[in-house]
Amino acid sequence: MAVDPTGQDLKHFLADVPGGPVVMLNLLLFKEGGRKSYEEYAHRIAPFLEKLSAEVLFVGDLSTVLVAPDTHRWDAMLVIRYPSRQSFSSMVADPNYQEITHLRTEALEEAVLQATIPWPEPAVEELT
Numbered sequence: 001m002a003v004d005p006t007g008q009d010l011k012h013f014l015a016d017v018p019g020g021p022v023v024m025l026n027l028l029l030f031k032e033g034g035r036k037s038y039e040e041y042a043h044r045i046a047p048f049l050e051k052l053s054a055e056v057l058f059v060g061d062l063s064t065v066l067v068a069p070d071t072h073r074w075d076a077m078l079v080i081r082y083p084s085r086q087s088f089s090s091m092v093a094d095p096n097y098q099e100i101t102h103l104r105t106e107a108l109e110e111a112v113l114q115a116t117i118p119w120p121e122p123a124v125e126e127l128t
Helices: 007-016 034-053 085-093 101-107 123-125
Strands: 022-030 055-061 078-080 108-116
Touching: 007 085, 022 034, 022 085, 022 101, 034 055, 034 078, 034 085, 034 101, 034 108, 078 085
Parallel strands: none
Antiparallel strands: 022 078, 022 108, 055 078
């Protein structure tokens, strides 16, 4: 399974729903001993996130599965809000960022990297 987006993936991502912030869901399955490499990646990506005014909303280990297919066996989850799809794409294209991506790639056996679209405020208020 691929753990890094391709150029075609990024083109589709930019064309999908442009405009506004995007929250990226990361589901992570580490290779044996991969957590340390991913933690180094997380440390080194911080300046890129800060430069973009991106915000880590949640990072943590996954716990008890209540409902999921047996194939869903993720170790950790990371959720980051970027100001726009373009800001995420520009970070990924940055040559300095590309120098650290090997840490992420080497750390992961499998991954999900999925853009999310926030619900409008009235829909959120109905849930609370």
